[in-house]
Amino acid sequence: MTGNVEIKVLFFAGLREQLGLPSIQSKLQAPLTVASLQQQLASQGAPWHVMQSEHLLCAVNKEIVSPEHVVRAGDEVAFFPPVTGG
Amino acid sequence: MTGNVEIKVLFFAGLREQLGLPSIQSKLQAPLTVASLQQQLASQGAPWHVMQSEHLLCAVNKEIVSPEHVVRAGDEVAFFPPVTGG
Amino acid sequence: MFSVKVQHEDFNAGKEYQALTSVGAGAIVTFCGLVRDHSAEGRIDALTLEHYPGMTENTLQQLLEHAGRRWSLLAGRIIHRVGRLEAHQQIVFVGIASEHRQAAFEAASFVMDRLKNDVPLWKKQHGQQGEHWVEVKESDRQAGAKW
């Protein structure tokens, strides 16, 4: 699948605060891996450089995925720092 | 210390039932180890032969002791099977 | 058999335990985590717990099911609170019922170790040093990796 895909991206905890927003709706060029999505977001200048952190985790449709995971149209993508619950 | 010592001996659980009594008061020749006390009790004929079991535990004054422990006048001695609480 | 709740409201640990007594278990282990009033860095006034609605519940449910495949369990419950929680308040309840104690102890311990590594929940700490997001502890990472 190629062309533009509409993707919702959520941010949580410290990352949400650093970016100053809980989510964005993005039109991006597909096919697209999580790693390249993260890179594209990180390249948008301040404060987006915080997306460069290799410690960030990514979930697609509420399941943890690896950086190689391919994002599809309609997916809900989330980036967040390592978890600290319990 | 030698001579006769007055000792209370308690029995619990299955051992108490096999002997048909919860305790005895005994005058015994001192010095006396737990092992020899157990042997003396066991040699009194039925049903006392059940005291021969090497699985029995012994407490003196409510602390577990080894067979070599020396019993003294006024001690409270208890014999019982391996424990199964919890 | 397995139930999960994510809520701001406090929970009654006694009632949660009671709910586990109806399954004929021989052993019930519960864990409760509470907000401590201090850490190595000083006084703690409160924590704010953030979660990812939907994913947090799913991941907790998967965690109980994972424990249920690994040990022979009769029932399991997790409640995790979110939002601002003051010092000494309850944060999390984990209850595991099984026939024998070893399975209950291990499964409850497993759930807590993995919860701290795998479930989308984040703690912000408010205290003597202002407020900051809690860092991952190396000891928690190791505890999660041992299973």
Add this chain to the structure above:
Amino acid sequence: MFSVKVQHEDFNAGKEYQALTSVGAGAIVTFCGLVRDHSAEGRIDALTLEHYPGMTENTLQQLLEHAGRRWSLLAGRIIHRVGRLEAHQQIVFVGIASEHRQAAFEAASFVMDRLKNDVPLWKKQHGQQGEHWVEVKESDRQAGAKW
């Protein structure tokens, strides 16, 4: 800090847990043992628990103190019931409060493993096969020896 009770009356596990929440703990682990309604040999109707008055309490207290030397604990409680207990009734409560969860889990598990080996308590089982004194399980002996 450490409290022990041996009694016939039932206990309220929720209240026992509550009593442990006043010490500023970050982690509270509780264990409850209940009378199962079956074993490998068939139906169980009830258990009768016999103890050695005085020694049972002393040994339980020593067990908590031993745990308190081995782990960093804030509080610990044991209640062990004696007399006739029907299927599904509660037998024993162990509650441990500490700053961190690993100490609480390990200490509670240690107390149960050692209780089953060291504390003068004996179970008679009433059920399908009549009544008999419960035999020591090899798995319990091993669990007690591992600490």
